[in-house]
Amino acid sequence: MKARVLTLIGVFLYAFFSILYTGERFYLWVMMLIASIFVLALLNIACTLLCMKITQSVSPEELTAGEYGKLVISVKNRGPVPLAHIDLWYDTFDTLFGEGYAGAATAAVDSAAYGYVSGVMPGREGAIQGEIYFPYRGRYEPGIIRASLCDVFGLISFRLPQAFFKNRQHVSVLPRRTATALGGLGENPFTGGVSGGREEEEPYSIAEIREFRPGDPLKHVHWKLTARIGKLQVKEFDGALSPRVAVFLDLAPHGLRGERAAALEDCMCRNTAAVCAVALDAHTPMNLVACSEERVTLSGVSPTELIVFRRLLATLRFRCPFDFCDVIIIVLDLPQDP
Numbered sequence: 001m002k003a004r005v006l007t008l009i010g011v012f013l014y015a016f017f018s019i020l021y022t023g024e025r026f027y028l029w030v031m032m033l034i035a036s037i038f039v040l041a042l043l044n045i046a047c048t049l050l051c052m053k054i055t056q057s058v059s060p061e062e063l064t065a066g067e068y069g070k071l072v073i074s075v076k077n078r079g080p081v082p083l084a085h086i087d088l089w090y091d092t093f094d095t096l097f098g099e100g101y102a103g104a105a106t107a108a109v110d111s112a113a114y115g116y117v118s119g120v121m122p123g124r125e126g127a128i129q130g131e132i133y134f135p136y137r138g139r140y141e142p143g144i145i146r147a148s149l150c151d152v153f154g155l156i157s158f159r160l161p162q163a164f165f166k167n168r169q170h171v172s173v174l175p176r177r178t179a180t181a182l183g184g185l186g187e188n189p190f191t192g193g194v195s196g197g198r199e200e201e202e203p204y205s206i207a208e209i210r211e212f213r214p215g216d217p218l219k220h221v222h223w224k225l226t227a228r229i230g231k232l233q234v235k236e237f238d239g240a241l242s243p244r245v246a247v248f249l250d251l252a253p254h255g256l257r258g259e260r261a262a263a264l265e266d267c268m269c270r271n272t273a274a275v276c277a278v279a280l281d282a283h284t285p286m287n288l289v290a291c292s293e294e295r296v297t298l299s300g301v302s303p304t305e306l307i308v309f310r311r312l313l314a315t316l317r318f319r320c321p322f323d324f325c326d327v328i329i330i331v332l333d334l335p336q337d338p
Contacts, residue, residue, distance in 0.1 A: 041151040044084050048149060051079025052086075052120075054164055056143040058132075058171045062311075065137045065176050065266060073144060075117045076125040083120040085150040086160075089113065091142040093133045097259040112145050119152065136259075136266035137175040139315050141168040174310040175270040177277055208236050245279045245286035247272060249313075251320040261318075269313040276300070276309045288312070291320045 053076045058069050071090060077083050094111035115128035132142050144165040150157040209222055212232030225233045249272050256264055272288070279286040280303045288298045288309055298312055 037153055038155060041153050041155045044081065044151045044153075045149060045156055047079050047081050048084040048086075051077060051081075052083055053078060054144070054147075055167060056090075056165060056169065058142055058169050060171075061169070062172045062174065063134065064174050065270075066135055067173075068131045068133055069142070069171055071130045071132055071142055072127060073115070073129075074125055074127040075120055077120040077122050080122050082122070082152065083117070084152060085116065085118045087114070087116045087148045087150070088128060088144055089146045090115070090128070090130060090144050091132060092130075093135075095145060096132065096134075096140060096142060097136065097262050109146055134171075134173045136262040137173050137269050137314050138262065138265070139170055139172050141170055143168040172311065172314045174307075174314045175266060175273045177273060177306070177310070209233050210236055245284050247275055247279075247286065247288050249288065249290040249316070251290055251292045251316060251318045252323075253318055253320070265318055269316065273306075273310050273313055277303075277306055280306050280309075290316055291322055292317050293319055293321075 054073065055076070056071065056073045058071050060069065063069055073088060073090060075083065075086060089109050089112040092111060092113050098111055113130050115130070117126035117128065120126045134140070147160040147165060148157060149160055209225060210233065212221065212234050216234045220234045220236075222233045222235050249268065254261065254264060276286065276288060280300055283301060283303075285301045286299070288300075290296050290298075290312070296312065296316075298309060300306070300309060
């Protein structure tokens with residue numbers, strides 16, 4: 001009986017230690033598998049950081065306010081293994097013109113568009129496309145606001161630094177060209193005739209006013225002076241008169257932010273472009289004077305030059321360091337009050 005008990009105890013101990021040894025090997029195998037997966041996740045992240053190339057482009061590079069631009073974000077795999085999962089947030093109308101906009105790096109992610117690129121195979125490329133509405137003129141750099149990386153196993157996830165998507169592309173939004181009638185003078189206040197609401201006048205400078213002589217044309221009669229004196233007085237002209245137009249744009253800081261600032265600046269530049277269009281359509285020599293960080297003067301005389309004026313208006317920023325009246329006095333060389 002004693003021998004049987006000892007035999008049973010021996011068998012139990014052998015079975016217990018055998019199971020324990022087998023379980024230990026299983027535990028070690030599981031731990032090595034987990035460690036291998038973690039190492040593979042690290043290698044996947046490292047290869048992605050070294051071999052991926054993120055590019056972003058906007059087309060067209062120049063458009064008119066009120067149009068849509070296409071933002072294309074491409075992720076290319078230049079390595080030998082598939083890329084990790086990449087989550088991307090990029091600009092929309094709200095992030096570009098929202099009240100809290102202070103630059104792409106600090107824009108609200110909640111208002112951004114979301115997309116992802118996953119498992120791009122070696123030598124291939126994944127892309128995300130989005131449309132952005134540009135209602136106001138200006139110069140913008142739409143693109144990626146934030147990006148995060150996650151390995152294929154979902155173990156490691158972190159945000160990518162800004163250095164990976166700094167290659168932003170500028171897009172110029174030109175002010176709309178609107179047909180504007182100025183001051184009730186009709187379609188073109190810089191030309192005579194019906195469009196100006198007056199009779200045509202010869203473009204000459206007045207040399208003197210004298211009494212009427214037989215043969216003088218009646219259209220040269222100075223009617224106001226004639227009525228006051230009681231005798232016909234006529235205007236005598238001397239030399240051709242070359243009319244010129246000068247437009248001054250006030251770029252003083254306005255204190256607004258977000259979409260309100262963009263709307264105000266767009267309205268001012270749109271009206272300025274309308275005045276320039278009216279003058280240039282009449283082939284009237286004109287100068288556009290604007291003072292942002294520095295004073296800029298642009299001259300033109302032909303309607304074909306309007307595009308140059310609109311491109312300048314698209315890039316101006318409301319940061320004039322001088323008083324608007326001082327700019328006018330300096331440009332026109334007017335005497336200043338002591």
